[in-house]
Amino acid sequence: MRNALVLLILHTIASSNFSFGHGQTTFNVLDYGAAGDGERDDSKAFLEAWNASCSTYASEGTTTLVIPAEKTFLLQPTTFSGSCNSGNGIRVEIMGKIVAPKNPDEWKECVESWLSFGNLSNLIINGTGEINGQGSPWWSNITTQVNALHFFNCSNLRLSGVTHVDSPKAHISINRSNNVTVSDIHILAPHDSPNTDGIDISVSTYVNIHDSKIATGDDCIAINNGSSFINITNIACGPGHGISVGSLGVNRSYQTAEQINVRNCSFNGTQNGARLKTWQGGSGYARKITFENITLTDAKHPIIIDQHYCNGKHDCPNSTQAVQVSDVTYSNIQGTSSSMEAIVFNCTQIPGCTNIVMKQINITSAIAYQNISASCINANGTCSTTVPQVSCLKTNETMSFNLYT
Secondary structure (H helix, E strand, C coil), X not given: CHHXXXXXXXXXXXXXXXXXXXXXXXXXXXXXXXXXXXXXECHHHHHHHHHHHHHXXXXXXXXXEEXXXXXXXXXXXXXXXXXXCCCCCEEEEECCEEXXXXXXXXXXXXXXXXXXXXXXXXXXXXXXXXXXXXXXXXCCCHHHCCEEEEEEEEEEEEEECCEEECCCCCCEEEECCXXXXXXXXXEECCCCCCCCCCEEEEXXXXXXXXXXXXXXXXXXXXXXXXXXXXXXXXXXXXXXXXXXEXXXXXXXXXXXXXXXXXXXXXXXXXXXXXXXXXXXXXXXXXXXXXXXXXXXXXXCEEEEEEEEECCCCCCCCCCCCECEEEEEEEEEEEEEECCCEEEEEECCCCCCEEEEEEEEEEEEECCCCCCCXXXXXXEEEEEEEEECCCCCCEEHHHHHHHHCC
């Protein structure tokens, strides 16, 4: 009888939601009925585990929601929302695999995002697991695509470690959030998968993305309207469409982006490298943008500003109005271009692209003995030690000559 009582007590402790040490409280989705077989819908169990962790106060440390390893969890569109009573925030530890329904007609809701986290402070999502959007059936009909992982109205957000695969649309969307860090993640989708951006940022400030690998069918990172103080460091991009500021000014709207720094990044086999794109007829500004210490390998358009951007789905008449592009610096960019035009500045007549600074640029052809060039329309600024030469920017030699005449 005594042995049976001891075993009962030990079993109760082992199965308890409470883990001792650092005041942390842990909730495992398996304890709330998740099957983890990749076939049965585990959405209800995930929400119940989330609600329990969200409503539990941890005096020290964080409340932790565990998605255990060696399991595959099928989720329908699900929103994990706050605010929470967890004190120091919630940690979502993804060790297993989370998958979306295999086909669009199996989705129970018509939504813009598959997994959403909103109205939260101090949210941490980490682990060695995988989020798989099983997006290939969506790619043939781009008008109905949905984002895989969406964050809105979050502060002090940390996302690391998790692998993100085959989103129907953007893999990670960050909107109306501040103080965000994304690090040590891997995003993977085929080069021909449409609109599968790695990370989209909009109406957000103080976002830091670093030490990650992104291979997609669209922008590795897209920095959109309302974004400021964005730092991107040590990103390996390829395949994909590069790291883009914009597009801005769609449908003649007023949109802005500023204080953006992209450093120590590589572009391998990408359609673009450092890109800035705005729609004709828009207004606002894109300014104080730096691309520094960039390595290129067979990038088709290594450096490009396109103020006549049009993706083919919009009526894009010529317009004299445009988003103002200014204070853009390119520094220490080295490598190869797979096209003959390595640098393209295609700016509108008014206001044009102003205060463009280029220094220590050395881009050569990926094809032996092929010359490359730069195209420059309505851009002004300065360049030094730049190959290929950019005709409409003043060189150091021109500036020195003008100074003494």
